[in-house]
Amino acid sequence: MVASAGFGQAAASWRARSTQGSGRASMTGWLFVLPQLVLVAALVLLPLGRVIYLSFMQYDGFTDPVFIGLQNYLDLIVWKDFQRQVLNTFLLVLALPLWVLLPFTLAALSHDHPRKAWLRFFFLLPGILPAVVVGMIFRMVLSDRGPANELLRALGLPGVPWLSNDPLVLATVALVIAWGMMGSGVMFYSAGLSALPRERVEAAILDGANWWDLVRHIYWPATIPVTRFWSMILVLATVTTFYPWIVGLTRGGPGIASSTIDHAVFLAGMGSSRLGLAAAMAVVGVLAIIVILGLVTQLSPKERG
Amino acid sequence: MVLRSLGAAHMNRRDFLVGAAAASVAGAAFPALSQSGFGEISMVGWSLGGSANGRAFQEAATTFSTGGTQVGLENVPWDNYISVVSTRFRAGRMADTLQLIPGTLHDAIFPTLRKFSKTDYPELANTLTLWEFATERYDTPDSQVGLPIGVQGTMAYTNKVLFENAGLDPEWTPATWEELAEACEKLKAAGITPIAMSAGPYQPFFMYAGLLAQLFPDVQDITDFRAGRITLSDERFLTALNFLTDAGAKGWFGDSFVSRSDDEAEAEFAQGRAGISFGAVAGLSTWPVWDEKLGAGNYKPFLTPLLPGGKMVAYVTPDMLISESGNAKNPDGARAWLGYLAGPEGQKIRLRVGGAMPNLPDIDVADVTGSAGAVAVYDLIKGTPGNESALDFVSAAAGNVLFQQLGQVMRNGGAKEFLEALEAQN
Numbered sequence: 001m002v003a004s005a006g007f008g009q010a011a012a013s014w015r016a017r018s019t020q021g022s023g024r025a026s027m028t029g030w031l032f033v034l035p036q037l038v039l040v041a042a043l044v045l046l047p048l049g050r051v052i053y054l055s056f057m058q059y060d061g062f063t064d065p066v067f068i069g070l071q072n073y074l075d076l077i078v079w080k081d082f083q084r085q086v087l088n089t090f091l092l093v094l095a096l097p098l099w100v101l102l103p104f105t106l107a108a109l110s111h112d113h114p115r116k117a118w119l120r121f122f123f124l125l126p127g128i129l130p131a132v133v134v135g136m137i138f139r140m141v142l143s144d145r146g147p148a149n150e151l152l153r154a155l156g157l158p159g160v161p162w163l164s165n166d167p168l169v170l171a172t173v174a175l176v177i178a179w180g181m182m183g184s185g186v187m188f189y190s191a192g193l194s195a196l197p198r199e200r201v202e203a204a205i206l207d208g209a210n211w212w213d214l215v216r217h218i219y220w221p222a223t224i225p226v227t228r229f230w231s232m233i234l235v236l237a238t239v240t241t242f243y244p245w246i247v248g249l250t251r252g253g254p255g256i257a258s259s260t261i262d263h264a265v266f267l268a269g270m271g272s273s274r275l276g277l278a279a280a281m282a283v284v285g286v287l288a289i290i291v292i293l294g295l296v297t298q299l300s301p302k303e304r305g
Numbered sequence: 306m307v308l309r310s311l312g313a314a315h316m317n318r319r320d321f322l323v324g325a326a327a328a329s330v331a332g333a334a335f336p337a338l339s340q341s342g343f344g345e346i347s348m349v350g351w352s353l354g355g356s357a358n359g360r361a362f363q364e365a366a367t368t369f370s371t372g373g374t375q376v377g378l379e380n381v382p383w384d385n386y387i388s389v390v391s392t393r394f395r396a397g398r399m400a401d402t403l404q405l406i407p408g409t410l411h412d413a414i415f416p417t418l419r420k421f422s423k424t425d426y427p428e429l430a431n432t433l434t435l436w437e438f439a440t441e442r443y444d445t446p447d448s449q450v451g452l453p454i455g456v457q458g459t460m461a462y463t464n465k466v467l468f469e470n471a472g473l474d475p476e477w478t479p480a481t482w483e484e485l486a487e488a489c490e491k492l493k494a495a496g497i498t499p500i501a502m503s504a505g506p507y508q509p510f511f512m513y514a515g516l517l518a519q520l521f522p523d524v525q526d527i528t529d530f531r532a533g534r535i536t537l538s539d540e541r542f543l544t545a546l547n548f549l550t551d552a553g554a555k556g557w558f559g560d561s562f563v564s565r566s567d568d569e570a571e572a573e574f575a576q577g578r579a580g581i582s583f584g585a586v587a588g589l590s591t592w593p594v595w596d597e598k599l600g601a602g603n604y605k606p607f608l609t610p611l612l613p614g615g616k617m618v619a620y621v622t623p624d625m626l627i628s629e630s631g632n633a634k635n636p637d638g639a640r641a642w643l644g645y646l647a648g649p650e651g652q653k654i655r656l657r658v659g660g661a662m663p664n665l666p667d668i669d670v671a672d673v674t675g676s677a678g679a680v681a682v683y684d685l686i687k688g689t690p691g692n693e694s695a696l697d698f699v700s701a702a703a704g705n706v707l708f709q710q711l712g713q714v715m716r717n718g719g720a721k722e723f724l725e726a727l728e729a730q731n
Contacts, residue, residue, distance in 0.1 A: 061391030255713030
């Protein structure tokens with residue numbers, strides 16, 4: 001009985017100390033993360049909240065915003081141009097396998113090459129140039145009277161309307177972006193392959209694996225986390241940062257055949273002073289990212305147990 | 306106009322210091338200007354950088370500075386102009402003066418400007434033209450939001466050499482749409498692209514605007530449109546657009562114009578690969594370019610050929626409006642600077658350096674430019690009534706859609722649906 005009472009007292013004392021200690025620890029933890037929380041709130045949550053707020057407003061940047069409820073969203077639903085811009089964005093995402101496989105292949109090819117540093121530098125070169133500049137260069141190269149078509153004609157082949165045909169122009173955009181983004185992808189995949197234990201590759205070679213076997217059974221499975229990360233970056237870029245490519249290469253044309261959601265946001269917000277509508281477009285863009293990321297996550301290769 | 310200045314660089318500190326040094330030297334040579342000064346004033350615009358128009362503003366600022374007033378010019382890319390100006394306004398950092406486009410494109414900015422009357426500029430009130438295009442609204446004639454400077458609008462040009470090669474009289478220009486059709490078919494038969502055209506944003510617009518001015522020739526048309534009494538469902542919009550889609554279908558613009566930028570279309574004409582260019586009075590595809598590339602005397606300007614049922618009215622607007630901010634820190638200096646720019650000295654500098662046609666009578670264009678082409682353009686403008694209808698029929702939002710898609714419609718058709726979609730944006 002006495003022992004029991006003593007044990008109960010001890011347990012109560014331990015619980016009290018523990019709760020007190022946990023509270024202190026908790027407070028200390030919050031203080032550690034407070035600066036980051038403030039930054040996230042200031043740089044992410046507030047702007048995001050402001051965009052959502054403005055999406056319910058009629059706002060030209062000069063006069064006070066006027067609340068119009070869902071009108072901006074209703075306008076977007078019936079506006080055929082915006083429907084096409086959303087469709088273009090989703091169609092561009094279909095190029096994701098190309099944007100992933102091209103840098104993976106180049107990284108795999110250069111992985112054990114004696115001059116791999118030079119090769120990686122060479123692959124990275126397109127990424128050094130600003131996207132809008134690359135777009136403008138390809139605009140000149142691929143125009144109907146540009147060098148690419150003149151070369152085809154010199155060979156007796158018909159010219160290709162790379163930039164003037166709808167929907168071919170979207171494929172052209174996807175190819176140019178594949179070229180421009182290739183370098184960054186190669187870097188990510190090369191880093192992933194560098195982390196691969198050397199013994200595993202040597203063991204496979206001793207077992208008679210050829211290069212294709214290495215790619216299928218070792219390189220590709222080993223870089224699945226890179227593939228998922230790189231895919232996510234590309235999806236985000238498709239909806240939010242491909243605008244410079246579009247401006248440099250096609251300005252969204254012909255007509256709006258290659259215009260995307262971020263290009264639409266720019267036209268409405270910067271060119272037309274319709275900031276409320278542009279904010280609604282941006283919100284649709286965020287929703288598009290969530291949808292596409294969900295699909296990509298479902299379809300992307302899974303890591304082996 | 307705006308067209309050559311896209312993406313031009315800001316005036317940097319070095320340029321400013323060089324300008325200031327030149328101004329102090331020039332001060333000795335222009336004692337009248339040196340007698341008074343207004344301190345420092347600022348101007349923001351899309352046409353103040355390294356373009357010809359920008360260089361003209363810089364030279365004007367340097368000369369004006371001899372009066373003791375320093376002018377700081379800040380260039381903003383055209384594509385970002387409205388957003389930059391609105392940001393400055395919200396931050397309370399609007400420049401003293403700014404450049405604007407007449408019509409509805411920049412009317413969101415109008416509430417932030419100082420309104421004034423023509424009589425505030427007595428020396429210009431009866432000489433400067435196009436005042437009516439610089440009012441707050443078209444039916445408020447005495448509420449100016451800016452001074453109109455320069456002349457802009459649709460101007461077509463023939464390549465005389467290619468005309469001769471196609472069996473056409475090189476001194477002849479088409480005056481009606483039928484005559485234009487005849488010229489285009491002969492050029493086509495000779496293997497020459499009849500008209501240098503782009504996918505936009507501006508070249509298709511200039512051609513369309515030239516036709517709209519003929520079908521909506523009266524001031525009342527513009528007033529009615531702004532009051533909502535005329536909409537884009539008016540048959541005349543479709544009529545004018547059908548002429549363009551018909552021209553596209555007949556191959557007058559070549560096969561692949563929808564992949565061409567304005568600059569590329571300009572180059573096509575400048576390199577002697579197209580017989581006609583529908584360019585502008587100033588800025589894009591215009592006489593200073595042709596003087597340099599084709600040679601003076603090898604081209605001939607003409608107005609948009611008359612449509613059946615149309616009235617011979619040219620599409621003419623001020624090149625730009627120059628306005629005073631409603632909360633300018635130096636209002637006296639701002640007014641003096643704007644008056645100088647719109648006056649004979651300022652406009653002569655803009656004509657000589659930037660190729661901008663003056664909206665003042667009695668400017669000796671031949672003396673200032675030495676260009677027969679410039680004189681011909683000036684005479685055509687002075688001898689033909691003009692209006693700015695095309696800048697008023699669409700809001701800024703619809704205007705962007707128009708700029709973006711007009712070229713595509715000219716190739717693929719769908720004019721009626723396009724105008725309906727445009728009306729929804731208005």
